[in-house]
Amino acid sequence: MAEDAPEETSVAAAEGIREAVSSKSETAGTILDTLDAFALSFGDFRVSVFDILIVVTVIFGVLALAWFISKLAKRGVRRITRLDDTQQLLVEKIVTIVVWAAAFFLGIDLLGIDLTALAVFSGAFGLAIGFGLQKTFGNLIAGIILLMDKSIKPGDVIAVADMAGNETFGQIRKIGVRAVSVTTRDQREYLIPNENLMINQVENWSYSSKNVRMQVAVGVSYEADMDLAEKLMLEAASQCDRVLKAPPPTVWMSEYGDNSVNFVIHCWIDDPEEGVGNVRSAVLKKLWWLFKENGVEIPFPQRDIHLRSSDQLDRIFAQFADQKSNASSVAKE
Template sequence: MFEGIKLENYLEILIEKIQNNLLVWSNLIELILFLLLVIASYFLKKILYKQVDELLTKIDALRERKRIRIIDQLLYPLILMILVGIYYVAAVSFDLPVVIISIFGNLVSAWLIVKAITLFFPRNRMFRFLSALIWLVTALRILNIYQETINFLDSLAFNSGNLRISLLLIIKIVIIFSVLFWLAGKLSRIVTSRIDKSDDLTPSVKVLLTKMAKFLIFTSAILFTLSAVGVDLSAFAFLGGAVGVGLGFGLQKIVSNFISGIIILADKSIKPGDVVEIGDVYGWVKKLDTRFVSVVTRSGKEFLIPNEDFITKEVINWSYSDELVRVDAKVGVAYNSDLRLVQKLMMKAIEEKDRILTDPEPNVLLTDFGDSSVNFEIRFWISDPRNGIQNIRSKVLLSVWDHFKENEIEIPFPQRDYHLKSLPDDLNKYLNDAKSKTKKVKEESEEN
């Protein structure tokens, strides 16, 4: 499966280069010269610090803290690299040994690059990954086996159709994709922050633009990675047919929910913060996702409802156009009650609640005369449905109950009168016998 692997030859080249280039006594002079360059760089940093600081002060985009970090981290290795470069050019011109200087030149270059990375990357996994990669490449160049290593990694390969996959290709993909994916995440957060701060966009449009931006940014990172490593993107054209078949069978619901999510965002029927009721779920919308809508109830439960349900089922959006909501509560009283006093007591129960609005005004209406009670309906408005509707209705009804008890207003319960036209013969006989016995006992008691 793999091409010819020459691991033994690679190790022989590595050992030979170490013996011929490093383990030589004449390199001691170069080491001493490098130490002198290190000392000279230290004093030059002290001398040039103020001048560089004044030069960077002219750049308005650099704040004082950033400017000091740049000077402290980059000035010394930059001066040392320049001095090493000058010595290297002079040594080559006069045919002097440059083995040790070349090694330290590579090390200083790597050190300078790592220091520069710390200005832009926090000390996280990405920073450690890039630092390790830079030091590894530097070590290979110092040993003068960089190209041999590249050739060795490229030889570990196998063919899959017209596509040649080598270990070198995989490493390149991992490196480039890791960097681009990190940059895509940073860019995505910047774009999301800019969109969220825009006052001209509605919440639903913000969510739509954010999701589109993330999709485009990360898709571009993947395509650019494949293109950068030389992968022919036309080789993936066959995926179009496979995706089409998958969408027709296993991905129906996923695609349906995805499209439903786009429709919801486009028509603005549901947006974060809305108070909605769908089926038995009542709560406010916390998040709109590509597959579901997150609805949090008053009890703290978070329901992940598929987007398709918001398109195909009946949905009550209590805050679609505004957050004004009318709450109704039905109450019945006995027929012997003072109806005007009842109406007055109900209005009093409404006026005692903080959440109930005075504009629109609350109202108490007599709706009908029922079989067992005179029925009223309490109507009032609130502007904060996310704080609950049933709880404010409960408070009003409890207050009505207290006022009714204080004023001896009766809330009736259904009563029925039954009239029996005929009874079974056995029951008639039993009742007649019982009646006769009762009459006989009564007569005997009167005689005594």
């Protein structure tokens, strides 16, 4: 009687498999009946060793199938040359979500689980999703929106700040389900939640163009030839390989400093992901040798000291003078 009542078995698929195997092989059927005999019953709910084996097998099989189909789908999307990198990533995420959702319902169907039996827990389950997974779903939707409007995409260079508030820049390596992976020049990897990039202000160096203007501060002596100094600054910037010829470098005089006349060299690059500090260093190194060859002085801090006269100071100077005269007299003797 128990075998005819499907509601007394926890997994309907297990019952069907056991009957099919028993009809084909009596020995195999006996083994399965033995496994099914070891069971725990809680009222009308019954779970046997055979049920557990079937559940584990189905779960692993469905997961493996979903993973395999997801990989094939991603390869197929990447072969579509009409899509750019951002569109390919967006399609891959949508396909992945569809595949895993289909795998979930396939597993439910194979196990023969009646979803109406979970109606009692639907309220608590929905509440748990609402409070516990709202950030996860929020970041997932935010990531899809970012890919759709192409405001943030893999390969972009954006400004990021560390825990101490120091700002640096990094390149977006990956847009995941939960966060965006940004790698800086010192190989620090920041995982920024998708929601933060969507609702907060983001400085994207390569949103509409990868051209970035950088500044190199230079100071020269007040006695230097300013026209020659500007010419050498432009020459040093133009000789750097990564500095663009168009727009060309420019030099601005910024201020009269305490010890120097200060200039700023403005030059453009189109590969900010390769770094900015190394370009600044290359310009300064070339400018150093050009200044040396042309006699342009790079100043250092100088101070004029004024001593106020006093009787005590005069006595000290008099003692120094006496000691000097005595020393010269001894030397003559």
